[in-house]
Amino acid sequence: MILLLLQYTLLFASVLMLVALGGCFSERSGVINIGLEGIMVIGALGGALVMKFLPVELGAPVMILTTILVSALAGMLYSLLLAVAAINFKADQTITGTAMNMLATAAATVAVKAMNTAASGGSDVSSDIIYTRARDMFIVRMGNFEFNWFMVVALVALILSYILLYKVRFGLRLRACGEHPQAAASVGINVYSMRYAGVMISGILGGLGGIVYITAGVSSWKFENGVAGFGFLALAVMIFGQWKPIKIALAALLFGFFRALGNVYTGFDLLKSLNLPSHIYNMLPYIISLLVLALTSKNSAAPKAEGIPYDKGSR
C-alpha cells in the first residue's frame, strides 16, 4: 500500500513539477501563463493520439520517444497563441490565458468527438481516447511498484531547468527580462525573443505535464473534462516554490502526496475507518494549496516585471 502511495505521489509530483517549471520559465521571462491548463490539455491530446494510433509493434523506445516529442511539440505550438497575443499585441495576459484554457478543452472535445464519430459512423459520440496497450510500455513493474518512464522525464526536466536558468548565459538573460526588461534591452538583449523563448519552453513542459497527467492512473481519458484544474495547482506549486526549480520540486512532492491520497486512501485501514466521503479527498489538494498560499504569499518572490507588456519606450 505504501508503495502504491509512493508511486502515485511520484507520478503526480512529476506532473506538477513539469508544469510548474513551465510556469517558472514563462514568468521568469515576464509573461504570466494562466493558460498552462489549456497547454496541458493540448499536449495530452497530442500524446494520446500518438499512443492510440502508433502501432505498438514498433517497440517501447519508439513509442515513448514519439509520445514525448509530440506532446512537447503540441504544447509548444499552442503556447504560441499566448506568445503572439502577449508579446506582439500586448494583450491582457490573464484574459488570453483564460481564453486559452477554455479554447483548449473545447477544441480537444470537438476534435476527439469528430474523430470518434467519424470512426464509428455516428454510433460513438464520446470524447474518450483509449490507450491501454501503449500505456503499458511506459511502465516497468518492480514487484508491487510500477516504475514509470515519465518519472525520469520529470527528473531530467528538473536538472535541465536548473542548468538552463542558473548555469548558462541564456538563463541570466531570461531572468533579466522578467525583472527589468528595459535594463536588459539596454545591454543588447532582445526582450521579445527572450520572452518568446520563455513562453515556448513553458509550452513544452506544460505539454509534457499534460500527457503524464492523463496516463498517471487510467488507460483512457475523457477530454470533455480537461485536466481538472491541475494547471492551476501547478501555478500554486510554482508560487510556493518561489519561482526556483529545486524548491518547486519539493513543493511538487508535497502537493503530489495529497493528490495521491485521493487515489489510494481506501487501501489504508486508518483512513478507511474515518469513513469520509470521497469528495473530501478530492478537495484536499485544493484546500492544502489555498492554505499554503495563504501562509507563504506575503513575501512574494515573483519576477518584478511579470504581467506587464514590454514597452521599449517606457523606463
Next chain:
Amino acid sequence: MNKQRKPLLSHDWLQTLLASLLCILGGLIIGFIVLLIIEPSGAWEAIINILKNFFRYPSQKLQLKYLGQTLTRTAPLLMCSLSVLFAYKVGMFNIGAAGQYVAGACAALYFALAFKMPWWVCMLAAMAAGALLGAFSGALKTYCNVNVVISGIMLNWIALYLTNLILATVKNPTSPYTMAVRNINPKALLPQMGLNTLFGNEKTVTIAIPLAVIMAIVVWIVLNKTKFGYELKATGYNYHAAKYSGMKENRNIILTMMISGALAGMGAALLYLTGIEEWETTISSVPGMGFNGIAVAFLGGLSPLGSILSAYFIQHITLGGGNVDLSVYCAQISSLISSLIIFLCAFVAFFKLAIQNRLRAKEDALRTAAVPSADPAPDPDPQPDPDPVPIADDDPQKGGDAE
C-alpha cells in the same frame, strides 16, 4: 468647431461595438472552418442552425416558447458577466465567479428543498453564499497577498465538491439529480407575474429575466454614477493613491469581491429556482456558466448594458449548438466559438489603439494642411484636442514595435 468635426469612429462605444462584432465574426469564421474540416457537406447547414437556434421551429408559438427558455438561461449568464465585470472594473479578475455561482446553486437548492423556504429567502441565501466565497478570495488577496485568480480557481473546485456533498442529501433517490423544486416546494419557484403568457405559456419564464436586467442597470448606476463606485474604481486603478487619499482600500477590495460573488450567486438562484433544470450531484467539472460570464463581459465591452446584448448572443449560440447534426458534429462547437471570441477579445485594446492612431494621423494631416506655416512637431495649434496628446506621443512607437 472641434465638436462638429469629431469623426464618428472616435466614439468609444462605437469602437467597442465594432471590435465586438469583429470578434464575433472572427469566432464564427474559425468555427465554420472547423466544421468544414470535420465534414464539409453539412457545415453550412450546421453553422446556420447554430445561429438560428429556436428560429428553426415553424410555428410562432414554439418559437416564442423556446425564446422564453433561451431568455431564462440568459438571465444567470448575464448575472455571471456582471459579477466578472464588476470585479474587473476594480482591477480584479474574478475567475472565481464560476465557484460563486456553484455556491449560489447549492444554497438556493438546499434552502428550497431541505428547509422548504420561499423563493426570496432562497435567492438571498444564494447571494449570501456567493458573497461569502467572494469575500474569502478578497480577504486572501488583501491579508495574505494571494492572487485572486489562483484562489478563485481553487475555490471553484472546493465549492464544486462541497456542493455535490451537500446536495447529495436532497437528491432524487433514483437519479444523480436533485429533487425537482416544482414537486417538493413550489413556493420556492420564482413568481411568473404573467410573463409566461407572453412566451407561449412557457412555465420556466419568470421574473428572473427582468430581475437580471434590473441588476445590470443597478450595476451600471453604481459604477458610473455613485461615489461608492468611483471609490471602488479608484482603488482598482491605483491602490496606493486610493489609500493615500483616505479611502479604505482593503475594505474596498473585499467589498468588491463580496458584491461580485453575490451577483454570481444570484445568477445561480435565477436559474435553479425557475425549475428549468436540476443540479447533477455527480458532476465532475465546474459548470461553464461562470466561465461563459467572462466571455460575455469582455464581448460586451465591459459595460453592464453591453453585457445584456452579449449575454443573449452567447446563450443563443450555446443553445444553438445543440441543433447541429449530432451524428456528424457535436454541440461543443458552440463552446469552441465562444472561447475563440474571448481569445479575440484580448486583442480589442490593440484594435482600438489602431483606430485611434489612424484618426490621429488623419487629424494631424488635416491640421498641417490647414495651417501650412505652423511647425507640426510642437503642436502649436491654438485649439488642440487636449486629451489624446500625451497618449498619442507614445502611440506611433507602440504600433511600430508590434508590426
